[in-house]
Amino acid sequence: MRLLYFAWVKEKTGIAAEDVELPAGVATVGEVIGWLKTRGPEFAHAFERAEVIRAAIDQNHVRHDARIGAAREIAFFPPVTGG
Amino acid sequence: MIRVQQEDFDVAAEIARLKAGRSDIGAIVTFTGTVRDQAGAITEMTLEHYPGMTERELTRLEAQANARWPLQASLIVHRTGTLRPGDNIVLVVTASEHRDAAFDAARFLMDYLKTSAPLWKQETGPHGSHWVEAEPDDESARASWQQKRAAE
Numbered sequence: 001m002r003l004l005y006f007a008w009v010k011e012k013t014g015i016a017a018e019d020v021e022l023p024a025g026v027a028t029v030g031e032v033i034g035w036l037k038t039r040g041p042e043f044a045h046a047f048e049r050a051e052v053i054r055a056a057i058d059q060n061h062v063r064h065d066a067r068i069g070a071a072r073e074i075a076f077f078p079p080v081t082g083g
Numbered sequence: 084m085i086r087v088q089q090e091d092f093d094v095a096a097e098i099a100r101l102k103a104g105r106s107d108i109g110a111i112v113t114f115t116g117t118v119r120d121q122a123g124a125i126t127e128m129t130l131e132h133y134p135g136m137t138e139r140e141l142t143r144l145e146a147q148a149n150a151r152w153p154l155q156a157s158l159i160v161h162r163t164g165t166l167r168p169g170d171n172i173v174l175v176v177t178a179s180e181h182r183d184a185a186f187d188a189a190r191f192l193m194d195y196l197k198t199s200a201p202l203w204k205q206e207t208g209p210h211g212s213h214w215v216e217a218e219p220d221d222e223s224a225r226a227s228w229q230q231k232r233a234a235e
Contacts, residue, residue, distance in 0.1 A: 007131055007203035008214045059136035061199065075133060075201075079217035082130065082137075082161060082202025083116055083173050083193060 001068075003032075005046070006077035009053065012046035022068070029055045030064035032074060047076075054079055084157070085141040087132065089164040092174050101156045101178060108155050112185040114175040114193055120168035124208045130163045130172070133201035137161065140200045148177070148192050151232075152184040159192060161202065194224040 004017045026035050030050070037047045047053060055062055056075040068074065094113055102108060118128045141159050148157060156178040162171060173196070177188040197218075204215040 004133070006133055006201065007205070056133070056136060056201070059133070059139050075136070077133070077201060078203060078214065080198065080201055081204045081215045081217050082132070082200045083197035083221075 001071065002073045003036075004073060004075040006075065008078055009046050009076050012042060014042050027067055028064065029057070029062055029066050029068065029074065032068065033064065033076070036076075052078065085138060085145055085159045085161075087134075087137050087141070087161050087163060089162060091162070091171055092160045094174060094176075097158060097160070097174060097176055101158060101176060105155075107180070108178045109180045110182040110185040111176065111178045112182070112189040114173075114189050115171055116173040116193075118166050118168050118170045118172060125168055125206050126209065127165055127167055127207040128170075128172075129165045129205045129207070130161075131203045131205065132161075132163050136201045137163075141196065144192055144195045144199065147195070148188045151191070152177075152179065152188040154179050154184060154188055157188065157192070159196070161196075161200065163202070191228055194221070194228060197221045198225045 001022055002017060002019050005013050005015060010016050022032065023035060026032055033047050033050050033053065036043045054077050055064065057066060057071045058073050094115060098111055098113065119125065145157055145159055148154065154177055158176040160174040166172060175189050175192045177185045179185040198221050205212055206215055
């Protein structure tokens with residue numbers, strides 16, 4: 001599974017992208033966030049206010065309760081500020 | 084049509100291209116978003132985006148606008164990379180037979196773009212850099228279109 005991070009989420013985790021093996025039982029976006037928070041202080045800091053983090057599965061916006069299913073790519077980012 | 088690019092755009096040239104070879108268009112609305120210096124507080128603005136998803140979102144929004152209004156042509160151009168005060172950021176052009184559809188669709192596209200296109204602004208000034216916070220007003224602007232839709 002490829003994970004992508006953007007804007008301040010990327011700055012806080014210190015990486016833009018990585019390939020990970022998700023632990024068994026991690027089935028939703030929210031559960032991925034819960035697991036990411038256990039991966040060290042940078043991740044704990046980046047996902048501290050989990051409720052503000054937005055996510056996309058295979059480049060489609062999803063909510064935290066979305067199931068991962070056969071996702072190839074999950075992205076985590078702050079609320080968007082383009083335009 | 085949508086484009087995500089680092090290069091600047093020329094509004095007049097974009098309109099000319101959109102009109103080229105046709106005389107059925109009666110109304111063209113353009114919106115251009117530019118970088119403000121905010122009284123000297125901003126010296127640079129960097130736009131980061133999610134390559135692939137940005138194009139996908141803009142294409143989806145353009146299709147929604149075309150399904151909702153009788154547009155004859157539309158264009159969204161969004162820049163990424165490092166910009167300076169005064170620089171162009173985003174362009175929306177809508178063309179229709181009559182002005183209402185063009186005005187409404189242009190506003191709809193901007194309101195939706197601001198809350199769904201995966202782009203993030205980082206501002207740099209004399210005291211360092213920070214990521215721009217999302218505006219709650221942007222979310223209400225988008226929600227108002229959903230209410231209008233429900234009322235139709």
